Amino acid sequence: PTAPPYSGVHHLKLPCTSLARSLTFYTSVLSAVHIPAYDHHDASGRLYAHILRLSPTIEHPKEHKIPVTTEPILIELRLAPDSAKALAEKHVDLLTLSVPSEQAIDQWAEWFQTKGVENSGKLRGLIGHLVVCEDPDGIRVRIYSTEMPEGGMDPKLASTDKKWL
Numbered sequence: 534p535t536a537p538p539y540s541g542v543h544h545l546k547l548p549c550t551s552l553a554r555s556l557t558f559y560t561s562v563l564s565a566v567h568i569p570a571y572d573h574h575d576a577s578g579r580l581y582a583h584i585l586r587l588s589p590t591i592e593h594p595k596e597h598k599i600p601v602t603t604e605p606i607l608i609e610l611r612l613a614p615d616s617a618k619a620l621a622e623k624h625v626d627l628l629t630l631s632v633p634s635e636q637a638i639d640q641w642a643e644w645f646q647t648k649g650v651e652n653s654g655k656l657r658g659l660i661g662h663l664v665v666c667e668d669p670d671g672i673r674v675r676i677y678s679t680e681m682p683e684g685g686m687d688p689k690l691a692s693t694d695k696k697w698l
Contacts, residue, residue, distance in 0.1 A: 548613035554669040555610045556583050562648050583610045594633050599679040601631040621671030629675040638662040641676045653697035665697040
């Protein structure tokens with residue numbers, strides 16, 4: 534038997550310790566769009582979540598075999614300090630964005646620098662290049678290219694950075 538049908542991914546939920554700091558990071562660094570009409574408030578009116586839309590800004594090359602989601606996704610920034618701290622302590626990455634090339638990875642590393650966001654610089658993964666940063670709570674965000682690097686999927690060529698991988 535198979536599971537009942539579903540029509541897509543509704544949203545991703547990212548825990549945070551400060552809604553304001555996380556909102557600033559995801560909107561100013563990753564260019565997500567805040568949708569205030571969908572913000573969540575409890576019965577007393579206290580705000581406990583922001584809803585953002587993260588939309589691709591470049592077309593995914595059809596010749597790249599790595600499948601990626603090209604539809605906009607919704608992200609819920611949820612006030613959950615204990616969860617955010619626990620994920621950061623384990624260096625968890627919950628969000629990996631796709632870019633088409635190694636050159637785009639270089640651009641992201643430079644962008645993070647201009648925004649004052651500490652990052653890994655360009656690293657080589659098994660199936661592409663990547664750059665890693667942390668959101669304000671230390672939860673990892675990865676930008677990963679879908680362009681197969683020279684040498685293919687050779688694990689001996691992949692970066693072994695102890696801090697970021």
